[in-house]
Amino acid sequence: MQKKNSVVDIALLEHYLREDLNKHAPRVMAVLRPLRVVIDNYPENKVEELEAVNNPEDHRMGTRKIPFSRVLYIEQEDFREPPPKKYFRLAPGREVRLKHAYYIKCVDVVKDKKTGEVIELHCTYDPETKGGWSSDGRKVKGTLHWVSVPHALKAEVRLYEHLFLKAIPEGETEGVDFKKNLNPDSLVTLTSCMVEPGLVKARPGDRYQFLRHGYFCVDHDRSSNGEPVFNRTVSLRDTWAKIEKAQKNQ
Numbered sequence: 001m002q003k004k005n006s007v008v009d010i011a012l013l014e015h016y017l018r019e020d021l022n023k024h025a026p027r028v029m030a031v032l033r034p035l036r037v038v039i040d041n042y043p044e045n046k047v048e049e050l051e052a053v054n055n056p057e058d059h060r061m062g063t064r065k066i067p068f069s070r071v072l073y074i075e076q077e078d079f080r081e082p083p084p085k086k087y088f089r090l091a092p093g094r095e096v097r098l099k100h101a102y103y104i105k106c107v108d109v110v111k112d113k114k115t116g117e118v119i120e121l122h123c124t125y126d127p128e129t130k131g132g133w134s135s136d137g138r139k140v141k142g143t144l145h146w147v148s149v150p151h152a153l154k155a156e157v158r159l160y161e162h163l164f165l166k167a168i169p170e171g172e173t174e175g176v177d178f179k180k181n182l183n184p185d186s187l188v189t190l191t192s193c194m195v196e197p198g199l200v201k202a203r204p205g206d207r208y209q210f211l212r213h214g215y216f217c218v219d220h221d222r223s224s225n226g227e228p229v230f231n232r233t234v235s236l237r238d239t240w241a242k243i244e245k246a247q248k249n250q
Helices: 010-024 197-201 239-249
Strands: 034-039 048-053 063-068 071-075 095-098 103-111 118-126 153-160 187-195 207-210 214-218 229-235
Touching (some): 010 214, 010 229, 207 229
Parallel strands (some): 153 229
Antiparallel strands (some): 048 063, 095 103, 103 118
8 A cells, every 4th residue: 555645734733722722721921021011100019919810711710810010021012112003002102901900001111221222111000990991981902911020930931933934844846955944943942031920830731821922831841940931832823913024025
């Protein structure tokens, strides 16, 4: 019996991975590339315990408490100055929703004097929007994930991508060296990520959805200083990434 090589689209595998993990993986907040945010009108010594649903697909998984304080981390990519078209995240003078928390508005930007890099944002919050909803009915388009700086747990995150740049790395014809199609970014390791403090209890093999990033599992190895290590199993679809890529190609 003669056998033939066959190719299965990896998108099919990723589809079923997402479908399964969406039902079973708890949601958590993890900031992979942190940007510091200070909420100027929030009391300095105040800490709130906010309630968050563990998995909206399965309410039997219950809820958890997340600490909220005056100083937070958000993703660097969640702030732009000036904001491009169709960008609904944080920008000077713009209001966004913090997941499970409050509306905040950016009022000031602190930059490194030498490089011009944004290193800190100053915001104000509306105490009437607890839970992420306003009593006056006003709406915002952007919702950001975050972690409280005093409570954040440092972690290493390994972002795995496709090993090859093409679906058929050896090409359509014989004689092509498949190594020429290796993806140089098939693994990106981030060592200064900040995650919810509850993940200190995570055990090897545990699976989570990092909100807006993808699905991750706890590595069976730990870094030398005891910080947890998370490996990305599969990413989530990122609408803005597609928009931004299209704009760059115009």
